[in-house]
Amino acid sequence: MESLTNRSKVVSDKKMTLAEKIYLPAILAGMKITLSHVFKKNNTVKYPEEQREFAPVYRGMHVLKRDEQGRENCTACGLCAVACPAEAITMIAAERKKGEEGLYREEKYAAKYEINMIRCIFCGLCEEACPKEAIFLTDQLVPSSFEREDFIFGKDKLVESLEHRVDITKRQHTGKRTEK
């Protein structure tokens, strides 16, 4: 039979030579290999202090975007929650009152918007489903915690602040969505 790779070896049950029988040369060779690894550079990334570099299209923690005038994009249509395969997203919609035009872009907005970060599988389907360009995945990691409750992220953690806008241009050029 023709082999698929050139790595296959024919099994042989030939008599072992004396050097093979007493194992010691093989053991010493193995010990030489392990010792050589002692002096090699290790690959560990000490996470909280260091972070490895992510790919530009990395899918990390979500952000709820505001538009140029600082109004929230989300209209609480619920398409992200429907699209979510892990059912991690819940929201409660509310109607925009008079005088809140500076806060919300359209007449309807999300009064409550929660993502359970333990359920979330970071697939990015919410981002694809969103018709208002409101939700994006960023290159930031979800911070760790000892309590399960801490992983239910509300609007306080998800909506970007006015002072520190989150750059999502890298995610916009992944080719999935049509550019406007």
Next chain:
Amino acid sequence: MNSTELIEKSILVVCLFGLSLLVAAYSTYFERKVAAWMQDRVGPDRAGPFGILQPLADGGKFFFKEDFIPEKADKWLFIMGPGIAMFTALMTGAVIPWGPDYVSETGTFAMQVADVNIGILYIIGFLSIGIYGIMIGGWASNNKYSLFGAIRASSQMISYELAMGISIITIVMMTGSLSLRDIVNSQHGMNWNIFYQPLCFLIFFICSLAEMNRAPFDLPECESELIGGYHTEYGSMKLGFFLFAEYTNLFISSGIIVVLFFGGYNFPGIDHFTGLTLTILGTAAFFLKILFFIFVIMWIRWTLPRFRFDQLMHLGWKTLIPLSLINLLITGFAMAFNEGWF
């Protein structure tokens, strides 16, 4: 025994006790570090600078765990198991000469708790009792995995004790004494036994790996088949005692290897020193050699896979015992030849 001697010995005993525990605790840290280095990792580095407080954190955690005794276990034997293991591990340190005597005008201070004239027999005896801790622990757990681990441990230790004993006899024949102090003194300077008995050293080294239940002979606790082996049912500080006993054995066994084959506290140029400097340098040399052997044993653990049980028995009975017997015979003939018998 007068009172000053009693105080001297008590101080030495306490020091030795603390030192054994300290070295055992730091062996766990060192083992994890060595494993990490050999696998291109960092190892424990969170508790204190470079993770040097890791053993304290581990020990503290052992104390806070639930001290659990299974319902169907034999309660008193279950408690006794780790106790015996720990006791025998600590007892063997008593006859090892840790350094040259400190000779001053006021008297001689021996760096050895008891210079028993049958020191090596004492050690073999305690090593053999050590198996009882494992056997009792495994039996009392009332768990098939524990029992399997205990049976493996005892059959393995009994098999390897034979070859070990014969290789020790070779050394005893060469020295003409069972006292560890005499054995060390006969290897003065660089006149170490390893240069006369390399094969004997190899046999002894392999056997002591098997006696300690260290890789590649760690079948009694092989995780893939027996969960934890004899300490499957143990938790809290009782498990801690078993693990501690294992690392204390590692320390003591390295000590015995050094005493028997690598000249104990002897080092090249030992004749140029006297008094306190000699004692300090000798002790330092002894501990350096011990540390080296601890490293070598860990190095072997992180290099080799585990033996299969039939291979283990094969190696013990069909290879090491005949080899050590032949070695014994050759040594005997060589000695007789030197005495002018032929």
